[in-house]
Amino acid sequence: MKYFWPVNIFNYKTFGRRPSGKDLARIKQSPYYKKRGFIFMGTKPNVNIASELIKEYAKSSQEARSPKIKIPVTHHLKKSFDELPSEKFKVMWLGHAGFIIELAGKRILVDPVLGNRPSPTQAFGPAKRFHAAPISVKELPNIDYIIISHNHYDHLDYDFINAIKHRNITYLLPLGLGATLKYWGIKAKNIYEVNWHEQLQLDGLTFTAADAKHYSGRFLNDRNASFWNSWIIEGNNEKLFISGDSGYIDAYKNIGHQYGPFDLAAVAIGAYHRLWPENHKTPEEAWQAFKDLQAKKMLPVHWATFDLALHPWAEPIERLVKVAAKESDKIYTPKIGEWLDLKRKIKCNKWWK
Ligand SMILES: [Zn+2]
Numbered sequence: 001m002k003y004f005w006p007v008n009i010f011n012y013k014t015f016g017r018r019p020s021g022k023d024l025a026r027i028k029q030s031p032y033y034k035k036r037g038f039i040f041m042g043t044k045p046n047v048n049i050a051s052e053l054i055k056e057y058a059k060s061s062q063e064a065r066s067p068k069i070k071i072p073v074t075h076h077l078k079k080s081f082d083e084l085p086s087e088k089f090k091v092m093w094l095g096h097a098g099f100i101i102e103l104a105g106k107r108i109l110v111d112p113v114l115g116n117r118p119s120p121t122q123a124f125g126p127a128k129r130f131h132a133a134p135i136s137v138k139e140l141p142n143i144d145y146i147i148i149s150h151n152h153y154d155h156l157d158y159d160f161i162n163a164i165k166h167r168n169i170t171y172l173l174p175l176g177l178g179a180t181l182k183y184w185g186i187k188a189k190n191i192y193e194v195n196w197h198e199q200l201q202l203d204g205l206t207f208t209a210a211d212a213k214h215y216s217g218r219f220l221n222d223r224n225a226s227f228w229n230s231w232i233i234e235g236n237n238e239k240l241f242i243s244g245d246s247g248y249i250d251a252y253k254n255i256g257h258q259y260g261p262f263d264l265a266a267v268a269i270g271a272y273h274r275l276w277p278e279n280h281k282t283p284e285e286a287w288q289a290f291k292d293l294q295a296k297k298m299l300p301v302h303w304a305t306f307d308l309a310l311h312p313w314a315e316p317i318e319r320l321v322k323v324a325a326k327e328s329d330k331i332y333t334p335k336i337g338e339w340l341d342l343k344r345k346i347k348c349n350k351w352w353k
């Protein structure tokens, strides 16, 4: 029998795999796991969301959601990175939710997505990227750690992981996501799944998973089968908070008390909509989160690269800059692919204008 499966378009492996066996037994211990998945901690989504969404899409114009400028990107080759990562704290935004961190002599990649579309196929579909990635897989320097916040396509890129699976990289993941990475060829010894408020100490760095209000899924049968979280990284007296995707949560205050103050908070500001108010923060909520976290500086992420909601392309950053107008010296607005100079006084560069 011939299967109908568009193999040239989809690689079914991209959907990942539900945890089973020991992996499942472990996550079942989590108080956040019930029956077949992790609990979504918000109220239930509106049952009419699909029909409302169709109406909203019909009203919205793709032109209004697309950039009017050519987005400036600083491109990098392997040789533009030092062989050994910096002891000092350095951060480069890769666009959307991805960035490279250098800290304590280690190089860390967060939610790296270099593909053209954050979807099961690169061949067609919405949300084609608005700018080239600042680095290619081929030119990727040595990486020590990859940190993933959750399994959505705009945070976890199968083609990317597949292309680097032979490298000796340590993966730090939310609970339940290890099954997918193992299925993709990553060795079990290189994978750590970290529950909320668990800490891992590796190479002089402390990695902590913390709260987030979101959901997960890459296909029809894996809704919330793996968890989602924010991350905290500490090393050499520097502390970084990474929000991942999340609605606004009161827990930001607790995270600030317990782990803050942070030198930098990378907070997602885009992909919000009134139909899913609990899954993503508005820019104003992101600013409130930054305050709650007791962070000194903010790196706004999760905008600029993909059209994932119905807001105009630069609306997230415009709204953030507006709500934070009195404290604009706290917000980094780097161009994509530019190293942040964390010691220099911030001057807001409105490159998106
Ligand atoms: Zn997400």
Ligand SMILES: [Zn+2]
Pocket (backbone or CB within 6 Å): 097, 152, 154, 155, 245, 271, 302
């Ligand atoms: Zn996302």
